[in-house]
Amino acid sequence: MVWMMRSAQAADFAPNLSHESEIPLYRQLYEHIALRIRTGELGRGERLPATRELAGLLGLNRTTVSAAYDALETDGLITGQVGRGSFVTGGTEPSAGGVDWGSLLDRADASPAGPAGPFANEIASFVMSRPSRELFPLDDFRASCQAVLSRPDLGSILQLGSPSGYEPLRRHLMDEARRQSLARPGDDLLITNGCQQALDLIGRVLLRPGDTVAVEDPVYPGLKNLLTGLGVQLIGIPVGADGMDTVHLERVLERERPRFLVVTSNFQNPTGATLSLPARRALLDAARAARVPVVENDAYGELRYQGEPLPALKQLDEHGGTVLLRSFSKVSFPGLRVGWVVGPKPLLDRLRQAKESADLHTDQLSQAVLLDFAQSGRLEAHSARIRQAGAARLAATLDSCRRYLPAGTRYTQPQGGMNLWVRLPEPLDAGELLPRAQKEGVAYLPGRYFAVSRLDASALRLSFAGLEPEQIRNGLAVLGRIVAEELGNASRRVEPSSALV
Numbered sequence: 001m002v003w004m005m006r007s008a009q010a011a012d013f014a015p016n017l018s019h020e021s022e023i024p025l026y027r028q029l030y031e032h033i034a035l036r037i038r039t040g041e042l043g044r045g046e047r048l049p050a051t052r053e054l055a056g057l058l059g060l061n062r063t064t065v066s067a068a069y070d071a072l073e074t075d076g077l078i079t080g081q082v083g084r085g086s087f088v089t090g091g092t093e094p095s096a097g098g099v100d101w102g103s104l105l106d107r108a109d110a111s112p113a114g115p116a117g118p119f120a121n122e123i124a125s126f127v128m129s130r131p132s133r134e135l136f137p138l139d140d141f142r143a144s145c146q147a148v149l150s151r152p153d154l155g156s157i158l159q160l161g162s163p164s165g166y167e168p169l170r171r172h173l174m175d176e177a178r179r180q181s182l183a184r185p186g187d188d189l190l191i192t193n194g195c196q197q198a199l200d201l202i203g204r205v206l207l208r209p210g211d212t213v214a215v216e217d218p219v220y221p222g223l224k225n226l227l228t229g230l231g232v233q234l235i236g237i238p239v240g241a242d243g244m245d246t247v248h249l250e251r252v253l254e255r256e257r258p259r260f261l262v263v264t265s266n267f268q269n270p271t272g273a274t275l276s277l278p279a280r281r282a283l284l285d286a287a288r289a290a291r292v293p294v295v296e297n298d299a300y301g302e303l304r305y306q307g308e309p310l311p312a313l314k315q316l317d318e319h320g321g322t323v324l325l326r327s328f329s330k331v332s333f334p335g336l337r338v339g340w341v342v343g344p345k346p347l348l349d350r351l352r353q354a355k356e357s358a359d360l361h362t363d364q365l366s367q368a369v370l371l372d373f374a375q376s377g378r379l380e381a382h383s384a385r386i387r388q389a390g391a392a393r394l395a396a397t398l399d400s401c402r403r404y405l406p407a408g409t410r411y412t413q414p415q416g417g418m419n420l421w422v423r424l425p426e427p428l429d430a431g432e433l434l435p436r437a438q439k440e441g442v443a444y445l446p447g448r449y450f451a452v453s454r455l456d457a458s459a460l461r462l463s464f465a466g467l468e469p470e471q472i473r474n475g476l477a478v479l480g481r482i483v484a485e486e487l488g489n490a491s492r493r494v495e496p497s498s499a500l501v
Contacts, residue, residue, distance in 0.1 A: 017058065024455045025060060026067035026448065033068065037077045037090045048078060048086040063429045063457035067448045070431065123441035124475025129220075129269055129418045129463040130334055135389055137382050141333070144372040148365070161362030163355045165191025165340070169371040177342050182314050182324060188348035191340045191367060192355065195299050195325045196222055198341040199262070201351045201358075202295060202323065203230050212258040214292075216244055218421075218450030218459070220269040223262060223297075232259075236452030239268060241412070243275035246282040253290035260293040265313055267300035267417025270450050270461035274415065277310055284317050294322040299339075302331045302383060303465075304416040305391035320344055328370055330418070331383045336366045390416065396469035397462060397476070404480030406487055418465035423458045424483055427490055430460040437482055442475045 015032035017025055036042045048054070051069060055062040069086055072078045077090030148157065157166075164170055170191055177183035192198040207213070209231030215223060217236025227234055235252055238245045244263055252258070263283065265275050275283065287294045296313045314324040327339035341351065373379045397420055401411050408425030424430055431446040447459030464472055 015058070017060075024451050024453060026064045026071070026451075026455055029058075029060070029065065029068040030071045033072060034075070034077055034090075037072075037088055042088050044088050044090070046088045047084075048088070050085055061457070063431065064455060066429070066431060067455060067457075070448070121441040122443075123478055124443075124467055124471045126442070126444040126462040126464065126467070126475065128466055129461075130466050131330065131386060131418075132389070132466045132468075134468075135382075135386060136333060137378065137385075140378040140382065141369075141373065144369050144376065144378060147372045147376070148368045151368075157364045157368050159364070160360075161364035161367075163352055163360070163362060165362050166364040166367035166371065169338075169367045170340075172371055172374065173340050174342075177324075180312075180315070182312060183342055184320055184344075186320065186345055187342055188345040189340055189342050190348050190351055190355070191338065191362065193359075194329055194337045194339040195297055195327045196226070196339075197337075197355070198325045198339055198351075199223060199295070199297070200226055201354045202260070202341075202347075203227060203232075204354045205347070205350045206259055206293075207232050212256055214249065214252055214256070214258045214261040215452060216263060216268060217452035217454060218270055218447060218456070219262075219452055221449050224450075224452065234452050236454065238454070239271050239273050241273060242279045243268060243273045244279065244283065246279050246286060249283060250286040250289075253286050253292050257290060258292060260295055261287060262295045262297060263313070264297045264299070265301065266298055266310070267303060267414055267419070269300070269417070270419050270445070271421040272412045272414030272417050272419050273421075274310070275313075280310065280313055280316055284313060284322070288319055288321055292321075295325065296322055297325045299325070299327045299330055300417045301326070303387065303390055303418065305387055305394055307415040314342065323347065331386055332370065332373065332379060336370060338367055338370055387416075390418070390465055392469055393464045393467060393472060394420075396472040397464040400473050400476035400480075404476045406480065406484045408487075409483070418463055420462040420464060422460050422462060423456065424460070425487055426458065428483065428486055429457045431457065433482060433486055436486075437479060440478050440482065442478050442482075444479075 015029060017028050019025065033042070033048070048069070049057070051062050051065040055065045069078065069080070073080060073086070075090070077088065078086045079089045080086045148154070151157070170189055173191070174183060174189045177189060183189070192201065203226060207230050211232045212235055213227055213232050214235045214237055215227070216239045218239065219236070224234065235256055235258060237249045237252060243265070249261070253261070263275070265280065267274055284294065294313060294317070298312060301309070301312070312324060314322045323341060323343035325339065325341050328336065329339065341348070394414070394416070398413060401409070401420070401422070405411070405422070406425060409422065411422040412420055414420065430444070431448055434444070434446055437443065445461045447456045447461075450461065467475070
């Protein structure tokens with residue numbers, strides 16, 4: 001079938017897109033086209049309509065079609081050729097009697113990959129939300145490694161470990177949780193391979209295909225990809241200055257009764273927003289009334305640079321409906337992948353069983369090193385340096401946004417964390433600006449990577465924690481110039497309407 005723009009063939013092809021669905025329109029269009037490529041209805045080499053043409057045909061914004069095409073290209077289903085258009089390159093051609101790996105691996109839940117790096121003339125990449133390796137206290141880390149390697153029980157540490165985690169570290173974390181009133185009498189603690197594994201285990205235990213889960217919108221891609229990969233539907237709850245919109249959440253919980261709710265209480269990724277104390281109480285009240293469990297992802301809570309810390313949802317919850325996730329990754333060494341989950345013992349028992357099914361045993365060596373790093377005082381000293389550096393980098397980011405981004409640009413102003421959310425002035429599309437920014441040495445993630453129910457084409461995430469203040473200033477100076485120039489070009493392209501006579 002050649003996909004031409006003649007009306008009869010276009011009508012046969014036109015997808016049934018629902019503006020009421022929780023699935024973004026670009027994702028619905030992606031899945032429609034991907035299915036026709038994978039089933040062979042669209043053959044290799046066939047040309048797709050230009051984004052502007054297809055947007056006009058379907059009554060969509062051009063940015064919506066562009067986002068769908070970007071996802072198709074990322075998955076290897078189409079390729080764009082400058083000046084010629086987009087052509088089908090995917091589909092499967094199994095050999096006679098061979099294994100059809102394409103069909104076996106066929107998934108419609110893959111999200112676009114982020115901009116690759118490093119790239120030519122790189123000035124600043126705001127893509128990765130992670131600490132700077134330049135801040136790692138390598139000598140202190142070596143000292144902790146040497147302390148563990150010198151221990152008389154090293155042989156036991158190098159043995160197969162309990163799926164619950166290295167027991168001395170588990171006890172240390174549980175003692176801390178009790179001291180901070182994070183662990184209730186009936187709670188337990190499980191050490192995981194970062195917060196991501198904890199989320200995966202919770203999904204495996206609590207979810208079945210077709211279930212719904214309420215998440216923040218926008219949300220970080222790791223959670224979105226994980227949950228959609230489990231075959232569940234995501235319900236996006238808008239995020240504002242005070243975090244998740246609890247009024248909207250209450251309506252969703254009453255109407256949809258999702259299996260659980262995932263919320264980032266402090267310095268949410270990608271927006272940097274923190275749930276206010278009233279919002280925390282309202283969220284817990286709504287969840288309790290709907291009998292919906294709350295999964296509190298608090299990976300960034302230790303990265304507060306100013307203001308007073310707020311009590312965790314787990315601390316405020318007097319009824320045992322909250323599960324808390326934390327991690328060493330953001331305040332120590334991300335590569336060690338050590339996180340933990342605190343929650344009701346019946347749930348933790350099931351999570352432990354699921355973890356044992358996945359990896360059988362625990363890497364005790366890295367956990368023993370982290371325990372020494374914490375108990376020796378080295379972690380506390382390192383965390384103080386991380387917060388000091390983070391404060392300087394956040395200040396440089398906010399100052400540079402004020403100085404370089406043109407009037408009409410909006411951005412969040414977090415008190416900690418690693419990320420800032422920027423909305424460019426209309427009618428700019430952050431995704432369309434990205435290739436030019438990369439050519440001039442600056443990269444970021446457009447808002448489409450984080451969209452759940454609503455695609456904000458003007459939005460982008462700036463991850464600042466891994467950059468020096470001077471890099472941040474230079475990068476935002478370049479980005480601000482690009483945005484201002486593109487805004488000027490856009491205003492010149494708008495022609496006055498012809499008078500009716």
